[in-house]
Amino acid sequence: MLRKSVVSFAALTAFGIAALSACGGQNGAAPPSETGTTPVAQADSEALNLLSGTPKSNNAQKDTGDWAKGPDGTLDTAPKDVAIKWISIEKSKAGKLDPVVVNGAGLTLYRFDDDDANPSRSVCAGECAKKWPPVLVQPGVTRVMFEGIERKDIGKVRRSDGTFQLTLGGWPVYRFNKDKKPGDTFGQGVDGKWFGITPNGGKAGVPTTTTPKPLNNAGGGNKATGATLFDEINFDRVSDLSQGAGLGCTNLSRPNVTSSIRANGSMKLWSDKDCKGKSVTIDGDVANLADVKFDNTVVSVFIG
Numbered sequence: 001m002l003r004k005s006v007v008s009f010a011a012l013t014a015f016g017i018a019a020l021s022a023c024g025g026q027n028g029a030a031p032p033s034e035t036g037t038t039p040v041a042q043a044d045s046e047a048l049n050l051l052s053g054t055p056k057s058n059n060a061q062k063d064t065g066d067w068a069k070g071p072d073g074t075l076d077t078a079p080k081d082v083a084i085k086w087i088s089i090e091k092s093k094a095g096k097l098d099p100v101v102v103n104g105a106g107l108t109l110y111r112f113d114d115d116d117a118n119p120s121r122s123v124c125a126g127e128c129a130k131k132w133p134p135v136l137v138q139p140g141v142t143r144v145m146f147e148g149i150e151r152k153d154i155g156k157v158r159r160s161d162g163t164f165q166l167t168l169g170g171w172p173v174y175r176f177n178k179d180k181k182p183g184d185t186f187g188q189g190v191d192g193k194w195f196g197i198t199p200n201g202g203k204a205g206v207p208t209t210t211t212p213k214p215l216n217n218a219g220g221g222n223k224a225t226g227a228t229l230f231d232e233i234n235f236d237r238v239s240d241l242s243q244g245a246g247l248g249c250t251n252l253s254r255p256n257v258t259s260s261i262r263a264n265g266s267m268k269l270w271s272d273k274d275c276k277g278k279s280v281t282i283d284g285d286v287a288n289l290a291d292v293k294f295d296n297t298v299v300s301v302f303i304g
Contacts, residue, residue: 047139050151055088055104058145065143066104075105076133076177084138087166089173091148091199095185100196100204101149101168103175106182109135110174113193117170117201118228120157124174132174132187132194134159135166149199169201169235200234202287224265224303229258233288233295236260247304249275255299261286268302269294275302 051058055066063069065086070077088104101109110132115122124132137144137156144166146154155167166173176187176194187194188205196204225247230236251273252258261269262285271277271294280294289295 048137048154048156049140049143050154051143051145052147052151053145054090054147055086055145058086058143060086060088060104060143060145075107075175080136084136084142086143086145087135087137088145088147089135089149089154089166089168090146094183094196095188097185097188097196097204099148099198100185101173101199102182103135104145107175107179108183108185108187109197110176110187110194111168111171111197111201111203112174113195115172117167120155120167120170120172122157122159122165122172124172125160131177133177134163135173135175137164137166139164153200167201168197168199171197171201173197200236202234222265224263224267227261227263227267227301227303229298229301230260230262231257233259233290235262235285235287249300249302251300252298256296258298259289259295261289269298270300270302271297272299275300 060067064082066075066083066088068078068083068085069075070079075083086104089101089109090103091099092102092106094100094102094108097108103109112122112124112132115124122134124134136142139156144154149168153169155170156164157167157172159165174194176190178184178186185196188196195206198204228235229252249270255273261282263282264284266281266283268275268279268281269289270279277299278297280292282292286292289297
């Protein structure tokens, strides 16, 4: 069997700029500073002290870390030097979200669509960060305990204030200050941009596959300007970036190996070279191409 590979496409247009510039609206998110620090890549997760298991199995100290509370009895006012000692992330269920990641106190954790995962970047600061407290880590100090999550998906990113924030699948991780007890999911779907986070950084409770539909060049959904093709389902095995391409038809350097795709709009997949043969149109992310009967079938793609 041929080893699968991942192919990344980037159009010549700057797709990500518009998304980031919209962050300072009603969500309270502040755009990243032009003089901000460079985000830390997910591959730098070795600097974190990662421990498999739960707080209990790792003998976490009482009233510290995720369990720490301030004078008013809330997590938000816990002393930073006490709260930073350890954090816990665990695959679980909260309300209708299954799976979703929760912290050591059982509270639901979230991701924000206006952030970035590749490279990681958080744009929620100021008032936004008060409503959505980032899950902070301190390399060399914080013990990160994990259960039901793959080690490779855990990382960190430097925020504009110099602190470090936990990432899953590259996505910065947050709490929601209106969630007060395990099972609360009041942050789900807020402003159409906040969602519970899954163990690999996906959106909890949101379908990740799309139904094939005819490509309509006269209108319809937004056309993709870029896409990333992955070895495995669920956007796994980001490894060899074999080629780059602009708009139009592109023949894959390693055909018949793609099982999932992240796309920023609609694009067309073809079973033969030069965008010929059988085809299917996707509109956005597809976590498993078998759902559209195109697993290990993509030979060429049309973007734009």
